[in-house]
Amino acid sequence: MPAAPSLPQHLPTTLAQLHEFGWRSKTVKQEISDNFTSRLAAGDELYPGIVGYDDTVLPEINIALLAQHDILFLGEKGQAKSRLMRLLATFLDDFVPYLDDAQIPLHDDPLSPITRRGKQIVAEMPADEVSIAWWPREERYAERLAPGTKFADIIGEIDPSKLAGGISMGAEEALHFGLIPRMHRGIFAMNELPELDELVQVGLFNILEERDVQIRGYPVKFDIDVMILFSANPATYNRSGKVIPQLKDRIGSVIYTHYPTERDLGISIMDQEVAPNNEVGEANTDAESTSAGPEVVVPYFMKELIEEISRAARKSKFVDHESGVSARLSIANYRTMLASAKHRALVLGESPAVPRISDLGHLYSSSLGKLELDMMGSHQMSERQVLDAVLAEAIGTVFNEYVEEHGLAEIAQIFSEGVKIEVGDMLPSSHYAELLKRVPPVWDKAFEVNASQSDAVRASCVEFVLAGLYATDRISRSQTHGRIVYEF
Known part of the structure; x- marks a missing residue:
């Protein structure tokens, strides 16, 4: 007050x-x-x-x-x-x-x-x-x-x-x-x-x-x-x-009272609570004002994913609907995602710090305890497994919206030729830039999602597309020690 x-x-x-x-x-x-x-x-x-x-x-x-x-x-x-x-x-x-x-x-x-x-x-x-x-x-x-x-x-x-x-x-x-x-x-x-x-x-x-x-x-x-x-x-x-x-x-x-009726309203709440002094960054991005360290640039689709996780959890049959899923879940997850991106940028000496899908691997720490499971159901899933299911659903939902707009499904074709791409929250942006030199120009469509010439932003786009293709069963993946390999 x-x-x-x-x-x-x-x-x-x-x-x-x-x-x-x-x-x-x-x-x-x-x-x-x-x-x-x-x-x-x-x-x-x-x-x-x-x-x-x-x-x-x-x-x-x-x-x-x-x-x-x-x-x-x-x-x-x-x-x-x-x-x-x-x-x-x-x-x-x-x-x-x-x-x-x-x-x-x-x-x-x-x-x-x-x-x-x-x-x-x-x-x-x-x-x-x-x-x-x-x-x-x-x-x-x-x-x-x-x-x-x-x-x-x-x-x-x-x-x-x-x-x-x-x-x-x-x-x-x-x-x-x-x-x-x-x-x-x-x-x-x-x-x-x-x-x-x-x-x-x-x-x-x-x-x-x-x-x-x-x-x-x-x-x-x-x-x-x-x-x-x-x-x-x-x-x-x-x-x-x-x-x-x-x-x-x-x-x-x-x-x-009620939860936000639209995803954009939930994102507005996140921005207000986490970074009230946002500055406009590159097209479709927000540059977060930080007191120290590298500038943090957040592609809008990453904000959509964070809010969609909460929205998916509220609809999940595995979550107790009477308890609800607080807006604090989105806020805490948003802070964790930003922190992970900033951590990578500080360790690798990169700027700007741009959140990626691989940063969402740290959301367990900010999500577990905020989801109350429906114990009356027949499922035997743990809270961690429920969070994995909710995250996969959120990625699929947001990705399908971008597929309709940008035709990203074509990218799945390159994996039929045996292409493998490794991603991870501690891999430098230059790693992704080198990979993209060896794959067909169809990847240019991915960057329509978030128009930018920044290697860090483009790396985030790559991970989003790969995670979306996996969530919609177009490609497969294997995971070890925080690193993920996507393949046909």
């Missing part, structure tokens, strides 16, 4: 000055709705960094904010649910005033206090003696992961030390408040709602319905003003007994 600006010097420091300043109290939802309305009318960017939701998710969020609802984001892992929740905090005011008193456990509104101490200060002290401080936007958002969360963590508990001092258990002063009461006039977000203990869910239901706190049977009435956000996976949220019906009923809006 963007940081709030520095506190302006002219802001009031007493209640009397606050009255003169003309500040007016708002509920947090009204505040968010008003700021959202202003930014929407001005045509401002509302959700920076969110890709692929313009026509689906974002309009639903807009309506929920205008309706001043508590919101549940429902979707599988890696669908930007947490990022969306954090972005909603950007619609808060830069600062809001509160009573600056050490005995008040939350940020009490000077014009409408809810604590006994706050009400006493405003009622009994002269306005020019009531101290005011300002709460910045960046501190008005709190987030919690449901597993392991206790009632005392987010609602509160009786403080034994205060009881020992003679304070009654039914008194407000006897309580130690949890996160939600302390976020009075702010936003509280709970991730993975179905994993929350039912007792805590009951406490949340009471806050959503009555906006008050009840601890150990002692009803301490507070008009708590907080916007509550939730995230959950549909597989667990819709399962009976995971979320109490009363809590479901009190959530104002349910927003369904």
